[in-house]
Amino acid sequence: MPGLGQEEGTQKMDEYLNSLGFWRKQIAGDGSCLFRVVSEHVMLCYMHGNHYDVIYSRQRLSAAAMCQSIVYETLYKTVFEFGDDVDLAVKKMLYDKTYFKHKKNMTFEQWKESVKFGTETNVLSEEEQATASDVVTALANRIPPFPFKVAKALDPTIYRNVEYDIWNEAEKVLFFTSP
Incomplete structure (x- = not known):
């Protein structure tokens, strides 16, 4: 009392x-x-006799996806200066299944280097190139302007478990660099 x-x-x-x-x-x-x-x-799921995962409601997951997309949108549109073309890129990358189907697996930066050395060509005319953003140029040439995992984080309907992705990458590095 x-x-x-x-x-x-x-x-x-x-x-x-x-x-x-x-x-x-x-x-x-x-x-x-x-x-x-x-x-x-906290709801937990006991897995494999030695591991716990957290369980969230679908509502909380949706809210987390929305918040994550706002943060990534601020980063990519404003800080990294990709501008409003980011929205177009996300739609093309995630929802237009034929858009990137037959293009070589390379980053936009690798593609720009290939164009410089003549191993790739830009489908945009010189006039279009002068006014097009990097995002539009990449999309026109069927090159993803940023990684697909970034596109997923920019989509307000998809939650990307960034913490788990980073942990997985660190584990891979450890596995391949250990004697």
Whole structure:
């Protein structure tokens, strides 16, 4: 049972949380309260006898995908200065299944180098090249302007587990560089 001072503090905390749009669910005040709070909000899936994965609701996954796309959109449109052509690239790369089907597997930078050395040609006329952005030039020549995993992160309907991807890449490097 809370003391007199604790009750006033509890009420003030509840008012503050309410002003932020939150509600505090009271938990039994014993030695396992932290475990109860955490276990109520985290669902786990026990896999292969030695591994746990977190389980999220579809609603939370959709919200995470939307947030991720906003961050990537800010990076690619503003910071990396790809501009509004990013939206066109995402649609072509992810939803036009025939668009990149027969093109060589190369990055846009590799393709630009190949054009310089004459091993590839640009399908745009010199006049079109003068006004086209790098993204439009890449798309016209059926070259992805950025990796497909970036296109997925830019799509607000797809959640890309970036943390897991980075861990996987690090594991591959470790595997191939270990004696």
